[in-house]
Structure formats: C-alpha cells, structure tokens
Amino acid sequence: MNSVLSSILSWDFVASGIRVTTPILLAALGALVAELAGTPNIALEGTMLFSAFVGVIISGFTQSLWLAVIGALLTGIVMSSILAYFSLKLKTDIIMAAIALNIFASGGTIYALYLLTGDKGSSASLKSLVLPNIDIPIIKNIPILGNILSGHHILTYVAIILVFLIQYMLYKTPLGLRIRSVGESPDAARSVGISVFKTQYTALIISGMLASLGGIFLSMGYVSWFARDMTSGRGFIALAAQALGGTSAYGVALGSLLFGFSEALSFSLQFLNIPYEVTQSMPFIITVGALAFYAWNKSRNKRNRDI
Amino acid sequence: MSEYVLEMRNIWKVYPNGVTANKGVNLKVKKGEIHALLGENGAGKSTLMKILFGFERPTEGEIYYNGELVNINSPYKAIELGIGMVHQHFMLVPSLTVVENVVLGMEPRKGLSIDLKKSIEFVENEMNKYGLPVPLKEKVKDISVGMKQRVEIIKTLVRGADLIILDEPTAVLTPQETVELFKALKNLTKAGKTVIFITHKLNEVKEIADRITVLRRGKTIGEAEVKNITEKDMSRMMVGRDVDIEIDKTPAKPGKIVLEAKNLEYTRFDGVKMLKGVNLKLREGEILGIAGVEGNGQTELVDIITGMDKPENGEIFIFGKNMKEADNPYEFRKIGMSFIPADRMLHGVSKEDTIEENLISDRFNRAPFSKKGVLKYNKITEFAKRMIKEFDIRTDGPKTAVKMLSGGNIQKVVVAREFTSNSKIIVADQPTRGIDIAAADFIRRRLVKERDNNVAVLLISSDLTELLEVSDRILVIYHGEFVAHFENIKEIDEQILGEYMLGIKKMSKEEMGDLI
Incomplete structure (x- = not known):
C-alpha cells in the first residue's frame, strides 16, 4: 500500500497527470464553446487526429514549428467548416455529420500517411520537430513551487491561459453572450437580428481550433511522430469532461483534471502488482461512472418543464 | 403625407x-x-x-x-x-x-x-x-x-x-x-x-x-x-356567421365521486414544493374548473392525476381504486380516463404520423382496428373519415400527416380521439389554447355535452372567460394549494378569481367546504 501512495504522491505522478490532462482540457474547452452554441461538436476526436497528423507532416517536411502549428489550426478550421456546412447549411443531423468526420479522419490519416511515408502504422521515418517545454526563470529555482509551476509543456501553459480566456470570452464579451443565447433560444437571438448561422459557425471554428491544439500536443508534445488512431478516444473523453464540468470553463478544467489524473493513475499503477487489465480500464471505469452521474443528474433536472 | x-x-x-x-x-x-x-x-x-x-x-x-x-x-x-x-x-x-x-x-x-x-x-x-x-x-x-x-x-x-x-x-x-x-x-x-x-x-x-x-x-x-x-x-x-357567444347550459346533476386526490405533495428537482397537500373530489356529471396563474402547480397536478408522474406523498383514487400501483398513463386510460394534454405537439399527437393513425393511437390494439396483431386500415380509415366530418377537421384526408395541419385542427384530432374513447372521466388541460373561436366554441360545447352524459370533466384553463362559462365548480390554485372553491359560478367574475390567483385573498378550510 505504501508503494501505491508513494507512487501517487510523487512529482512524476503530478507531472504525468498534467501531461495527460493537457490535450483533454484543450479539446474539452472546444466542446464547451460548441455545446453552449447549441452545436455539440462530436467531431473533436477526428479534428484532433487530423491536426496531429497535419502538424507532424508539415513539421517533418518544412522543419518549421510555426508552419506546423498554423497548418494544424487550419486543419481544425477546415474540419469545423465541413461540419458547419453539413449541419448548419444542409441541415444534416450534426451528430451524424460528426461521426462521418471521425471515421473519415481515422481512415484518411492512415491513407495520407501511407502515401507520404510509405508506412501505414506511424510516421517514425519522418523526422519531425517537438514543441518545447518551458522553464520559467527564477520560479523554477524555488523549491516545490518551482516543480509545480515551471518546466511544463508550452501547450500546457497555453491551455491554462485558454481556460481563463474562454471563460472571459463566454461570459464577458458580446460574442459570448450571443453564443449562449443562440445555443439556448435561437429564435430569441434571431428576433433581435443576430445571425444564428454566423454565431454557431464561429463557435464551431473556435471549437475546432482548440481541438487542433489538443491534437498537436499528442503528436508533437512529447513525441515526434504520428501513429494511426493516436487520439484513442481523447476527443470523446473531452466531451465527457465538458459534460461533467458544466457550462463554465473552470468546471470543464476540473472535469478534465479528473480524467487526466485518473489516466495518469493507471500508468502509475502499472508498475505495481495490480493486473494490467485493471489499471488499463481505470480511466474508462471513471468515465462511465462520471457519465452515469451526469446523466442521472440531468434526467432529474429534466423533470422540470417550467424552465 | x-x-x-x-x-x-x-x-x-x-x-x-x-x-x-x-x-x-x-x-x-x-x-x-x-x-x-x-x-x-x-x-x-x-x-x-x-x-x-x-x-x-x-x-x-x-x-x-x-x-x-x-x-x-x-x-x-x-x-x-x-x-x-x-x-x-x-x-x-x-x-x-x-x-x-x-x-x-x-x-x-x-x-x-x-x-x-x-x-x-x-x-x-x-x-x-x-x-x-x-x-x-x-x-x-x-x-x-x-x-x-x-x-x-x-x-x-x-x-x-x-x-x-x-x-x-x-x-x-x-x-x-x-x-x-x-x-x-x-x-x-x-x-x-x-x-x-x-x-x-x-x-x-x-x-x-x-x-x-x-x-x-x-x-x-x-x-x-x-x-x-x-x-x-x-x-x-x-x-362569417352569427356565433352564440353564450353556451346554453342546464344546471349540473352531479352523481358519485369518481376521482379523488388525497393530500398530494410534489417537490420539483430544484427543491421547490409544487404541490403542498392538494385534495380534490370530482363527481360524475360535473365540470370542475381549475384556475391559477401558470406555474402554480397545475402541471404537476395534471401529471399526477393522469399517471404521467408519481406524487411524492398522497394518493389518487379512480372509481374508488387506489392508483398507487399503476405506473403508466395507459393504466389510467384503461380504467376509464381521457386526457387532453396542454402541449398537444408533445403529448397529444405524433406529428409525423397520419391523422387516422393518431385518431386510433389509444385503441389500435383493439377490434375493429386490429385483428390478430394486424392493423385493419380500411376500418381505421373509415373511422377517421367519420371523425373528420364530426369534428370538422380541415384536411385533405385521413392519410395526411398531422404536422401539416394548423394548430386548431391538430387539437381537433386530439379532441376527437379523447371524446370518443367512452371514458367516464375527461381531464382537459388548456383544451382551447391558441385555437380559433369556432373550434374553441365547439370543444367547450362538447365538454358540456359530455357532462350531460354523466361524464366527469376536470378542466384546467388559463382562459378565465372559458372557466366561468363552462365550469360548474371552480377551484383556484396558488403556490401549490387550493386557496378558493366556488360552487356558485354565477356569483363570481374574473376580478374575484384574479385576486385569489395572485394570492391577495385566501379562503379558510371551512369556507371551501367538504368537496375539497
């Protein structure tokens, strides 16, 4: 038991928790913006995957981190635009359109990977760059605090800043007010001259770009290669984290931390004498539990038809 | 200019x-x-x-x-x-x-x-x-x-x-x-x-x-x-023609109690107590109206009475039978209750289906509409044609999808079904909301006619003119309890009802009498 505790109460564990949380958090913020606009973005998974792929390919061929990041963000915009075109313009069911995009991303990245590198499994043969970790000067030398605050990945810092930015955007700016009103009562928004289409489109674009950042974290954060289906459900976990966290970016951050750390826990426990199958299924058991709680809570709320 | x-x-x-x-x-x-x-x-x-x-x-x-x-x-x-x-x-x-x-x-x-x-x-x-x-x-x-x-x-x-x-x-x-x-x-x-x-x-x-x-x-x-x-x-x-605004109505001849609610309590998910011990007795051959500003517990009361929801405390008796064990509205219908819901699109019709299908949705599994598990569409269409004529549903025909109809005509579909199910109790929740005078007038007259056939009618309406015109008795609900009971409708008007609806006045238990 002591060894369990000591493995959890270590800096390595905290660091790994934060590492695992980052991509989930970025995508979950994307889930939040889209959800509030009334256009739930189930395509987060596919958007992350495609962005992860595009980032590695661009960085591999151009050796430019900037181009890689820009390319990945554009991928997010394109994926969201396709989703918006089908759901908002052609009025397809947004869930169906998103599922199609996810399947397309899974197959499309493997196909493009094979065309470009001759390999169907991973892009290991392509030499790609890695986005850096950041040491904060002075703070990194303070004991304990330095460990907590400094030395994380650049995208981790970006994600933390984005939590506050997204919260500000949603609850303090005209755009946020419009996103929330369009999501809650589109007719009310339309009646005061707000374009529901433009607002939802904007929200989906923001959502897609956030997912893109989560995607490149996977392929360019600590590794330098893309592997088939490397998102392995993180886009869906992000949806769960959002559902659990509710309508504020802070809540979503907490939800993401729960999922991130439960996954990190499963890594740590692998080194103990706990069967592999149990540790591996931990994050999913927590996901199911959290979603069951969420659904139960929601169904209780739904009984009230007056609001 | x-x-x-x-x-x-x-x-x-x-x-x-x-x-x-x-x-x-x-x-x-x-x-x-x-x-x-x-x-x-x-x-x-x-x-x-x-x-x-x-x-x-x-x-x-x-x-x-x-x-x-x-x-x-x-x-x-x-x-x-x-x-x-x-x-x-x-x-x-x-x-x-x-x-x-x-x-x-x-x-x-x-x-x-x-x-x-x-x-x-x-x-x-x-x-x-x-x-x-x-x-x-x-x-x-x-x-x-x-x-x-x-x-x-x-x-x-x-x-x-x-x-x-x-x-x-x-x-x-x-x-x-x-x-x-x-x-x-x-x-x-x-x-x-x-x-x-x-x-x-x-x-x-x-x-x-x-x-x-x-x-x-x-x-x-x-x-x-x-x-x-x-x-x-x-x-x-x-x-386009003369309409008698007044409905001729003979005094009610109420019989035995067919529906009784005892001490109903209900708390909404957010902790607001929507029903605080509501009692109600409905007799055959009378129309009991319920007045109140929306959101004072009417929805919850109707849901419980029709079996859509369960009370937290309290009991419902229909024809003397305790409905505690009945856990779905179908059991309430089977025992002899019809229900005209307030939200016709949500609970009244299946809007993608045709008029005839909606008209038999409470009796599709019975003869003559179904035999050995197969629907008899010629019988269904025949019945639907009769209903369209009797209830003046304006449509191209019984095979039209309900969603193509106007609000008033959709309500007529609901009403046609509910009035022809041979029920002894009709619960009508906002039956004429948002529909035109002629259709509303038709429904009100029909409610009175059902009453004359010894059916018990519970009418929940936010249209006070309608309540005063149709009801034989009126209860006023405020903050989850009945605050007034009027047995002589001729003596009251909208202003008086309004004062109780807004909680300005409240009757004592004795004033309300023993029918509550």
Whole structure:
C-alpha cells in the first residue's frame, strides 16, 4: 500500500497527470464553446487526429514549428467548416455529420500517411520537430513551487491561459453572450437580428481550433511522430469532461483534471502488482461512472418543464 | 403625407406547399392608434405580421411605411425601420438576466467586454421614460409572465420601435396583468407610438383598441372604428356567421365521486414544493374548473392525476381504486380516463404520423382496428373519415400527416380521439389554447355535452372567460394549494378569481367546504 501512495504522491505522478490532462482540457474547452452554441461538436476526436497528423507532416517536411502549428489550426478550421456546412447549411443531423468526420479522419490519416511515408502504422521515418517545454526563470529555482509551476509543456501553459480566456470570452464579451443565447433560444437571438448561422459557425471554428491544439500536443508534445488512431478516444473523453464540468470553463478544467489524473493513475499503477487489465480500464471505469452521474443528474433536472 | 403610418397593400402569401395564407390583404394603420387585428386562427393574421416583421417574404404586395415603399427582407431591416414585435411565445433567453436580454445584439462595449454599467443605465432610462419598470438583474426564468412581456416591450423600445406589434399579448396574462398591460399600451400611444394588437378576444378590443381590421380565411373582411361597432358585429365579421357567444347550459346533476386526490405533495428537482397537500373530489356529471396563474402547480397536478408522474406523498383514487400501483398513463386510460394534454405537439399527437393513425393511437390494439396483431386500415380509415366530418377537421384526408395541419385542427384530432374513447372521466388541460373561436366554441360545447352524459370533466384553463362559462365548480390554485372553491359560478367574475390567483385573498378550510 505504501508503494501505491508513494507512487501517487510523487512529482512524476503530478507531472504525468498534467501531461495527460493537457490535450483533454484543450479539446474539452472546444466542446464547451460548441455545446453552449447549441452545436455539440462530436467531431473533436477526428479534428484532433487530423491536426496531429497535419502538424507532424508539415513539421517533418518544412522543419518549421510555426508552419506546423498554423497548418494544424487550419486543419481544425477546415474540419469545423465541413461540419458547419453539413449541419448548419444542409441541415444534416450534426451528430451524424460528426461521426462521418471521425471515421473519415481515422481512415484518411492512415491513407495520407501511407502515401507520404510509405508506412501505414506511424510516421517514425519522418523526422519531425517537438514543441518545447518551458522553464520559467527564477520560479523554477524555488523549491516545490518551482516543480509545480515551471518546466511544463508550452501547450500546457497555453491551455491554462485558454481556460481563463474562454471563460472571459463566454461570459464577458458580446460574442459570448450571443453564443449562449443562440445555443439556448435561437429564435430569441434571431428576433433581435443576430445571425444564428454566423454565431454557431464561429463557435464551431473556435471549437475546432482548440481541438487542433489538443491534437498537436499528442503528436508533437512529447513525441515526434504520428501513429494511426493516436487520439484513442481523447476527443470523446473531452466531451465527457465538458459534460461533467458544466457550462463554465473552470468546471470543464476540473472535469478534465479528473480524467487526466485518473489516466495518469493507471500508468502509475502499472508498475505495481495490480493486473494490467485493471489499471488499463481505470480511466474508462471513471468515465462511465462520471457519465452515469451526469446523466442521472440531468434526467432529474429534466423533470422540470417550467424552465 | 398620408395619415397612415403603415399601409400593407394587396399582400399575398403562397407557401411552397401550396397553402395560401394571405389572399390580397390590405391593412392601414394610423399613427398613434391602437389597431386591433382580428381574426380566427388560420385567418392569416400571424402570417401578415411575420411579413411585416421580415420573418416571411410576401409573394406579392407592397408595404408603405411612413409613406415610403419599403422592402422588409429580415427582422433586422424591420428593426432598423422602427418596427418592433412582441411574439406570442416570448423571444427571451431564460438563463440570461433581464438586462442581458434587452441589450442582446446591441451590447454597449468597453474594450472587448460588455459594458454592464452602461447597459443598465441605458435600459433604466428607457423603462422610466415609458413607466415600465422591470427587475433588471433577475434572470428571465425567475420573473413572471407579465414581466417577461414587459421585457419584450422594452426590447422593442430600446431598438427605437415606433410601431409595435403584439401577437395575442393577453393570452398568457391574469386579469390584473392585462390591466397593467393596457395601461402601458396607452402610455405608449401617448408618447406617439403606434400599436398593432393581434387578438380574438372581443371584449379586449372594445376596451383598448381605436380601430380594427378583420381578417377571414386570408382576406380582409373590413375595417372599422371600434366605437361604431358592437361585439356581435365583430364576431360575425370574424366567423362569417352569427356565433352564440353564450353556451346554453342546464344546471349540473352531479352523481358519485369518481376521482379523488388525497393530500398530494410534489417537490420539483430544484427543491421547490409544487404541490403542498392538494385534495380534490370530482363527481360524475360535473365540470370542475381549475384556475391559477401558470406555474402554480397545475402541471404537476395534471401529471399526477393522469399517471404521467408519481406524487411524492398522497394518493389518487379512480372509481374508488387506489392508483398507487399503476405506473403508466395507459393504466389510467384503461380504467376509464381521457386526457387532453396542454402541449398537444408533445403529448397529444405524433406529428409525423397520419391523422387516422393518431385518431386510433389509444385503441389500435383493439377490434375493429386490429385483428390478430394486424392493423385493419380500411376500418381505421373509415373511422377517421367519420371523425373528420364530426369534428370538422380541415384536411385533405385521413392519410395526411398531422404536422401539416394548423394548430386548431391538430387539437381537433386530439379532441376527437379523447371524446370518443367512452371514458367516464375527461381531464382537459388548456383544451382551447391558441385555437380559433369556432373550434374553441365547439370543444367547450362538447365538454358540456359530455357532462350531460354523466361524464366527469376536470378542466384546467388559463382562459378565465372559458372557466366561468363552462365550469360548474371552480377551484383556484396558488403556490401549490387550493386557496378558493366556488360552487356558485354565477356569483363570481374574473376580478374575484384574479385576486385569489395572485394570492391577495385566501379562503379558510371551512369556507371551501367538504368537496375539497
């Protein structure tokens, strides 16, 4: 038991928790913006995957981190635009359109990977760059605090800043007010001259770009290669984290931390004498539990038809 | 310049599916007047106003505003011209505050943020100018219906509206709130605003409007000064024939108690106690009306009585049988209860299915409509044709999908099914809401006829005129309890009911008698 505790109460564990949380958090913020606009973005998974792929390919061929990041963000915009075109313009069911995009991303990245590198499994043969970790000067030398605050990945810092930015955007700016009103009562928004289409489109674009950042974290954060289906459900976990966290970016951050750390826990426990199958299924058991709680809570709320 | 602020000339609207809603309508509105647009449901009033507000484009016709030909292609354009609309279903975002709702789409900014202080000052200024106070910092979902409507009016005013369209504004209000609304409207016209008021309540027209235009089946039937016309004339213009507004009714001959609710309690998910020990006795051969401002527990009470929901405490007895074990509405129906739900689209019909399928949805598994598990469509169609005729459902035929019908005709489908199921108890929740006079009149008469056949009727309605006209007894519900019981309807009026509905007065247990 002591060894369990000591493995959890270590800096390595905290660091790994934060590492695992980052991509989930970025995508979950994307889930939040889209959800509030009334256009739930189930395509987060596919958007992350495609962005992860595009980032590695661009960085591999151009050796430019900037181009890689820009390319990945554009991928997010394109994926969201396709989703918006089908759901908002052609009025397809947004869930169906998103599922199609996810399947397309899974197959499309493997196909493009094979065309470009001759390999169907991973892009290991392509030499790609890695986005850096950041040491904060002075703070990194303070004991304990330095460990907590400094030395994380650049995208981790970006994600933390984005939590506050997204919260500000949603609850303090005209755009946020419009996103929330369009999501809650589109007719009310339309009646005061707000374009529901433009607002939802904007929200989906923001959502897609956030997912893109989560995607490149996977392929360019600590590794330098893309592997088939490397998102392995993180886009869906992000949806769960959002559902659990509710309508504020802070809540979503907490939800993401729960999922991130439960996954990190499963890594740590692998080194103990706990069967592999149990540790591996931990994050999913927590996901199911959290979603069951969420659904139960929601169904209780739904009984009230007056609001 | 002409004396008219608005002229709509020869407006036609033909929808892509061939339905013609407006057939050359003319409407002329003078500056500073309250102009009532009268007509039954389906007469084309709402379509005409949607065209004026830019929600719909006319197929043909011209709109002159302040003497100029205008092309209103979106609500935005209408707002720009100074036309505002208060919709029947409020266009408000429930979880936002009042002030956020008012400034939505035109938010004052400070840097990147919304300037909340300036927003509040701005809205306060407008609301004081017209004497329409609203609680700015409350969330819209927490304020009363009357307040919500006021917020809608302020929304149009801050956008610079000079012409304000109100779509059946009194349908959701209590008498007291209606008085307040009328006061506010008069203030507005004093300030030089013009009001178009859509309604089919004639007494209100008499009370508030200066002039009327009557539409019938998509055409302008006529316009008149209100002071020169009687209610009877107006109703004849609307319906096209004489309508007896009064329903002839013999005194009820109530029999034994068939439905009894004992000490019902219900707490909503958010901890609000919606029913605080409600008792009710319904006898055969009587119509028991329930009055109350919406949201005082009626919904919960109806849900429990019809088996849609379970009470937290308390019991329901139908024909003396305790319904504790019955866990679905079908068991309530089986034992002999019909139910006309308030939300017809959600609980009344399956809108994708045909009229005939909806008409038999409570008896599809019984002869003659089904034999050995196979539906007998020739029998079903035959039955549906009879119902369409008897209940005057206006449609191309029994195989039409219900969603193609107008609201009034959809309600007739529901009513046709519920009135023909041979039930001894009918629970009618807002049975005539949003449907035209003729159809509403038909349903009310039918309720009385069922009563005369010894059926027990429980009528929940926000239309007090209807309650007073149809009911034999009336209970008033306020904050989850009955606060008044009237056994002699002739002695009371809407004002008296209103006082109890708003909680100003309350009867003691003794005053209410032993039927509760």
